[in-house]
Amino acid sequence: xxxxxxxxxxxxxxxxxxxxxxxxxxxxxGVLFGVFAVIAMLAIGEGGRVEAIERIRGxxxxxxxxxxxxxxxDFATGQQAVRVINYGLTEEDLARIEQTFPCVQRVxxxxxxxxxxxxxxxxxxxxxxxxxxxxxxxxxxxxxxxxFLADEDERRVANVCVLDYDVARHLFPFASPLGKEVKxxxxxxxxxxxxxxxxxxxxxxxxxxxxxxxxFIPLETGRKWYGSMQVKLRAGSREMEEVELHELIxxxxxxxxxxxxxxAVREMLERNHPQTDFEVRVPLEMMREVEAQGxxxxxxxGAIAVISLVVGGIGITNVMLATVxxxxxxxxxxxxxxxxxxHIVTQFLVETVTLCIGGGLVGVAAGLLSPWILELVLEKxxxxxPGSSFLAFGISVVIGIFAGMYPAWSAARMDxxxxxxxx
Numbered sequence: 001x002x003x004x005x006x007x008x009x010x011x012x013x014x015x016x017x018x019x020x021x022x023x024x025x026x027x028x029x030g031v032l033f034g035v036f037a038v039i040a041m042l043a044i045g046e047g048g049r050v051e052a053i054e055r056i057r058g059x060x061x062x063x064x065x066x067x068x069x070x071x072x073x074d075f076a077t078g079q080q081a082v083r084v085i086n087y088g089l090t091e092e093d094l095a096r097i098e099q100t101f102p103c104v105q106r107v108x109x110x111x112x113x114x115x116x117x118x119x120x121x122x123x124x125x126x127x128x129x130x131x132x133x134x135x136x137x138x139x140x141x142x143x144x145x146x147x148f149l150a151d152e153d154e155r156r157v158a159n160v161c162v163l164d165y166d167v168a169r170h171l172f173p174f175a176s177p178l179g180k181e182v183k184x185x186x187x188x189x190x191x192x193x194x195x196x197x198x199x200x201x202x203x204x205x206x207x208x209x210x211x212x213x214x215x216f217i218p219l220e221t222g223r224k225w226y227g228s229m230q231v232k233l234r235a236g237s238r239e240m241e242e243v244e245l246h247e248l249i250x251x252x253x254x255x256x257x258x259x260x261x262x263x264a265v266r267e268m269l270e271r272n273h274p275q276t277d278f279e280v281r282v283p284l285e286m287m288r289e290v291e292a293q294g295x296x297x298x299x300x301x302g303a304i305a306v307i308s309l310v311v312g313g314i315g316i317t318n319v320m321l322a323t324v325x326x327x328x329x330x331x332x333x334x335x336x337x338x339x340x341x342x343h344i345v346t347q348f349l350v351e352t353v354t355l356c357i358g359g360g361l362v363g364v365a366a367g368l369l370s371p372w373i374l375e376l377v378l379e380k381x382x383x384x385x386p387g388s389s390f391l392a393f394g395i396s397v398v399i400g401i402f403a404g405m406y407p408a409w410s411a412a413r414m415d416x417x418x419x420x421x422x423x
Contacts, residue, residue: 012347014350014351014354016323016327016347016351017351017354017355023319024355027315027316027319027355027359028355028356028358028359028362029312029359030311030312030313030315030316030359031309031312031313031316031355031356031358031359031360031363031396031399031400032359032360032362032363032366033308033312033363034305034306034308034309034310034311034312034359034363034396035309035359035360035362035363035364035366035367035392035393035395035396036363036366036367036370037305037308037309038302038305038306038308038309038367038388038391038392038395039363039364039367039368039370039384039388039389039392040305040367040370040373040374040382041298041301041302041304041305042298042301042302042305042384042385042388042391042392043367043370043371043374043382043383043384043385043388044301044374044380044382045294045297045298045301045302046294046298046382046383046384046385046388047371047374047380047381047382047383048294048297048380048381049290049291049293049294049295049297049298050381050383051381052290052294053287053290053291053294061255061258061283061284061287062251062252062253062254062255062258062284063138063139063249063250063251063252063258063283064249064250064252064258064261064262064265064280064281064282065247065248065249065250065280065281065282065283066089066093066247066248066250066265066269066278066279066280066281067089067246067247067278067279067280067281068087068088068089068243068245068246068247068277068278069087069088069276069277069278069279070085070087070088070241070277071087071275071276071277084240084242085240085241085242086242086243087241087242087243087275087277088243088244088245088246088277088278089243089244089245089246089247089248089269089278090244090245091109091244091245092272093245093248093268093269093272094107094109094245094248096268096272097248097250097265097268100264100268101250101261101264101265103252103253103254103257103260103261104250104251104252104253104261105251105252105253106134106138106251107248107249107250107251108131108132108134108135108138108248108249108251109131109132109219109245109247109248110129110130110131110135110245110246110247110248110249111129111130111131111219111222111223111226111243111244111245111246112127112128112129112130112246112247113127113128113129113130113185113222113226114127114128115128115184115185116183116184116185117167117171117182117183117184117215118171118182118183119171119172119180119181119182119183122170122171124167124170124171124213125213126164126166126167126213126214126215127212127213127214127215128184128214128215128216128217128222129214129215129216129217130216130217130218130219130221130222130223130226131149131216131218131219132149132154132218132219133148133149133150133151133153133154135148135149135216135249136148136149136195138249138251139249141195141196142195142196143193143194143195143196144165144168144193144194144195144196145168145176145177145178145193145194146162146178146191146192146193146194147162147192147193148162148193148195148216149162149192149216149217149218153192153218153221154218154219154220157218157220157221157224158218158221159187159188159189159190159217159221160189160190160191160192160217160218160221161182161184161189161190161191161192161215161216161217162191162192162193162194162195162215162216162217163177163182163191163193163194163195163215163216164194164195164196164197164212164213164214164215164216165194165195165196165197166197166212166213167213167214167215168191168194170213177191177194178191178192178193178194179191182215184215184217185225185226187225189217195216197212197213197214250265255284258282258284259282259284259285262280262282262285265280266280302388302391306395309392309395309396309399310399312359312399313356313399313400313402313403314403316352316355316356316399316400316403316404317403317404317406317407320348320351320352320403320404320407320408321406321407321410323348323351323407324348324407324410324411327411328414329420331344331411331414332414332416332417332418332420333420335414335416336416336420341412341413342412344408344411344412345408345409345411345412346408347408347411348404348407348408348411349401349404349405349408351404352400352401352403352404352407352408353397353400353401353404355400356396356397356399356400356403357396357397357400359396360392360393360396360397361393363392363393363396364389364392364393367384367388367389367392368384368389370382370384371383371384
């Protein structure tokens with residue numbers, strides 16, 4: 001077909017749509033909502049994936065995490081009224097790891113204490129973390145104000161603490177906490193700094209209701225005031241848990257050695273712990289799993305949303321079939337005046353593709369606003385990528401072509417004489 005003839009056919013198709021503005025608009029809505037759904041669903045999947053990866057990166061991609069885990073069967077001593085349960089990681093485990101693996105850059109011990117933290121009438125029950133100053137380096141936490149724990153605090157066994165942002169905001173809503181005192185359990189601590197709050201993880205060790213609120217104190221200070229024993233009341237009986245260390249953060253010097261160190265640490269702990277009272281996690285491995293799951297989740301969400309686009313395409317096919325029947329005499333006149341079948345096919349394909357392109361463009365524009373809408377309505381993080389926008393728009397165009405092929409071919413196959421007789 002020559003250029004001018006094609007241009008006339010395109011103009012004729014667009015003019016036909018403009019003659020029925022309301023019908024064309026309603027037909028476009030199916031594609032518009034379908035494109036918006038595809039972009040929004042993929043944005044939700046991408047947002048969840050990125051958020052999960054950020055959480056895991058907060059643990060350190062070159063870290064291996066060993067945590068104390070209470071065994072399923074209690075290894076208790078003493079009478080039933082007072083039980084002592086001894087489990088978990090020890091100082092010996094810390095020393096073995098430091099001495100055995102030359103590729104380990106450092107090992108940071110962590111003790112966890114759950115105590116009420118109070119300032120005046122305001123109180124919280126965060127996770128009190130007794131650790132060393134290099135905890136900040138291996139976890140990538142950011143200082144918000146002041147400083148973190150220092151070596152001098154360890155040497156002096158100082159009663160100082162660092163609050164995370166949530167704790168600081170709750171206890172000191174109208175003032176800076178620096179230099180002020182908070183009461184942790186029965187002792188007073190001077191606040192020397194605040195850190196940004198970490199994102200909560202699915203398998204967060206904090207008990208239900210504790211959230212991610214944290215307070216940091218020097219490791220030696222924690223040992224001085226709390227030792228390794230914690231008392232829990234259960235249905236009238238007292239249960240005493242003796243845990244030397246709740247977590248060991250093993251920082252590996254080279255990324256390539258992370259999995260090797262993780263397997264070696266796991267094997268070492270298995271040899272020295274007759275009961276399964278620990279777990280070894282690898283943030284790098286977790287991140288790879290999350291990325292794979294994120295891709296699968298995005299595919300599932302996208303596939304569900306594409307169904308709505310297909311439904312929109314079916315709606316366009318129905319409308320175009322009705323249009324073909326309605327314009328039978330017009331088709332007959334065009335054929336009688338010399339229009340070929342390919343001209344008729346092109347005209348109706350132009351109409352369907354124009355509907356889909358129009359709906360697709362508006363749908364992409366609406367989809368770009370989906371993160372704001374989803375965060376406002378559902379409080380979910382959503383991220384729109386250029387790829388998802390191009391994908392949704394491309395699918396809408398392809399669906400437009402397929403949706404218009406049957407009606408266009410039906411129109412082109414009409415007998416001109418029979419078409420002219422149509423009332």
